[in-house]
Amino acid sequence: MRLLRRTLKLVILLALIGLAVVLYYIANPNLPTYQQPSDLHYLDQWSEEQRQTYYYTPQGTTVKGLRYDWISALEMPFGTEKFARLDYLARFGFLTDPKQQPSALNPANLPVGFTRHQDSESGEHFLDISCAACHTGELRYKGQAVRIDGGAALHSLASTVPTLRGGGFGQALGMSMAFTYYNPLKFRRFAQEVLGDQYPQGRDQLREDFKQVLDRLLATAFNDWHRGLYPTEEGFGRTDAFGRIANTVFGDVLDDANYRVANAPVSYPQLWDIWKFDWVQWNGSAMQPMARNVGEALGVGASLYLLDEHGKGVAEADRYASSVRLHDLYTLEETLKQLQPPKWPEAVFGKVDLPLASRGKALYTENCAYCHAPDPKPRDQRLAPSRDPEWKMRVVPISIVGTDPTTADNIADHRFDISRLGWTKAELSKLDVRLYGASLDEVDFKSISSAKGLAYITAYVENRAYQDAGIGPRQRKEMDGYGLPIGVQEKRGYKARPLDGIWATPPFLHNGSVPNLFELLSPVYERQAQFWVGNFEFDPERVGYRSDKFPGGFLLDTRVTGNGNGGHEFRDGCRQEGVIGRALSPDERLALIEFLKVLGNAELETQLTDVPVRAWTPGPNCEG
Incomplete structure (x- = not known):
């Protein structure tokens, strides 16, 4: 004993x-x-007052x-x-x-x-x-820091x-x-x-x-x-934004049965120029600025009450109380319209090699401009005629670009039961929501997609918030953004945005799976299968964060679901499985990177010299 x-x-x-x-x-x-x-260097992106407004305005x-x-x-x-x-x-x-x-x-x-x-x-x-x-x-870089306002955290x-x-x-x-x-x-x-x-x-x-x-x-x-x-660890600089918003709204707030595995972390996209885009989000699924911002606030933790104290649906006239702050969200949106893309700080990172950048401009025209160059539309072809300019965003199908499909697939495939809310289609038809490529008749309240479900919830949240704030239709039209409805489209692809300032936003691809621009322009077999994230030290030649092992770092493994680093590949051979262009020699990659350092910087771009542009070739016919 x-x-x-x-x-x-x-x-x-x-x-x-x-x-x-x-x-x-x-x-x-x-x-x-x-x-x-x-020393901390602030770039000439906007005024100090606008910077502080952006940093500390609540949502x-x-x-x-x-x-x-x-x-x-x-x-x-x-x-x-x-x-x-x-x-x-x-x-x-x-x-x-x-x-x-x-x-x-x-x-x-x-x-x-x-x-x-x-x-x-x-x-x-x-x-x-x-x-x-x-x-x-x-x-x-070498003890100095460069702040990138509107960049990627x-x-x-x-977690x-x-x-x-x-x-x-x-x-x-x-x-x-x-x-x-x-x-x-x-x-x-x-x-x-x-x-x-x-x-x-x-x-x-x-x-x-x-x-x-x-x-x-x-x-x-x-x-x-x-x-x-969340089986795929997010680490530094990523979050499964779509999955977390859906789990928060449909799971935490509504019904435990609606939780879905979210295994598709994405990097935080840069914000300069987004007010010009016809569609935003990585997959080009959102249109109205206010709805995009309200949805983001709900995902980050704004309070939301979808059910009454008895767990029942809320009457139509009372939908839906939340803590989102419309005036502040509008202030943030208007302030961001003043944000300029960052310009390469030569005093910190070194002078741009202009002859090399001139060669890179020709390579950009050959290999990048078709998808990434701004595509401004005339007034009669815009979603918002009063928005000037309005850039049409090309959403490239996964079958072409070949990058990790998990984010786009989850958004397209996950379904949620929202029948407890007690909605009717007659009620939804009165909301300012427009479905692209679908109709309200197809909506199933027991199996609704995240994009559609969030669009309708956001519409009710907006209605209630505008009502509580005493904001009338005329002012609301302005605050929503150009009078746009809450638009929804669901495509299995990713948006190809303009590349001005891209040098300041590593790591690359939507899921942050490629550490620097040099590897992004390389064949997939030359990209690192594993690399360390969390080190702010910058490599101005390859253009990315240092990715070698360091204490406290996060090891990103591209073999894990959602972390794939394939696609967007430049390699000789068939234009399939994510190969989008011919192989680029190491010197060509460095030249293209040098041009991306000056893209959008009119002062430096005007100093470039013309270099003959090769025609883009589709590659060999590999069918049959």
Whole structure:
């Protein structure tokens, strides 16, 4: 009996030690070290006022109800250092300025895109993750940093599932909150800082509110983990945007049976010039600017109430209350119209070789312009006649471009049961939604696609938000964007956007599966099957982030579902299976890259010399 008790105690002790080790590593995620740049260069993309408006205008997201002043008061799981100190948040890839100080727009002195909004009912200020958090980039070279406004973020924001090797912000935030709640000394310090003169009388209510938010965070992490919703790790600079929005709206808010495996992470697309596009999103599935922004806000965490307190559908006149902020979304959209593509900073990355770029221009005309050159349409051929210019976006079928199909396939194939909402087709016909390539008669409420379902939900959310804000039809037409309806098209392909500023947006392809432009212009067999992501250090010759192994990095494996690096290939032989052009020699690849550094920069483009352009050839006839 004594031996049994000793054995049992030993087992319990080992289990506790094991649990402690696991908690330690989960609470201390695997992250890159942060080295502050000696200088941060802002490019001439817009004014400082417009930049700050973009960085810190809220859109209505709530991060599970996290209050703005809480994040400043949170401590690290172990010790008393603050969780939200800039040098720590920068390790997740969030962007800071070595010289930044608290301001009226950013009183807590948080990274780009961390802002706040005030709830109209409770008066509470919620932490609000804005579009700038995911659509602002930075490149570093020899100790200097270049900010890319409207570019692609390289942070680790999306994942909530705790792992021993992961570096997700959601994991770290959840652990910080859990250690604060369950450690009386930590919670006392936290409460004293948050409540100030209202301590201790407000302590119990604060603890209750804090626990509700913590429970939501932990429940989301558990739900994502035990359902295996996100098997393809996103790592730095990616999120399964379409899958997460669908799971949030159709699963979290509506019905557990609607959760779908989301295994198609995508990079964050750059935002300059998007107001000119006839269709946006990677697959060209969205048309109206306001609907695109409302959908994004819902996916990032804006509150949404699709059912009443009894779990029943909401009456047509009351659909659907949310926390999205229409005036702020309109401000962001109008501000982004002023954003210019970044120009290659020669003082930091080196002079452009103009003779080489001249050769590259001829190669661009031969190999790239057909899909990627802007295609402005005359007024009578535009979706929005008043939009000038309006560029027609070419959506290239997967059967031609050959890039990883998982994103486009998931959007086209996933179906959701929304019958609990109690909609009728007669009600939907009154909404300002236009289906391209489909009709309302074909809609099945027990099996609706994500694009169509989100379009109708967004239409109701917009209607309610405009109504609550007292905004009339004339002003609404302007705020929606050129009077456009909520358009939906579902194509198995990816949008080929103009390439001005493309040099500033690594890694490449929609899923970030190619680390630099040189490899993108190379045959697939020359591309890296695995490479490391999360290092901001830039390679100005091959044009991409450094991709060799480093501490705290994320290993992107292109053999994993959703991570494929095939397609968009330049290789001699048949024009099939994603081969879109002839093989380019290494010198030709470098020449084309040199031209992409100046594309859109009128000052440098005018200095190029004319070089004869080879005709594009379709390749050999491989049929039969």
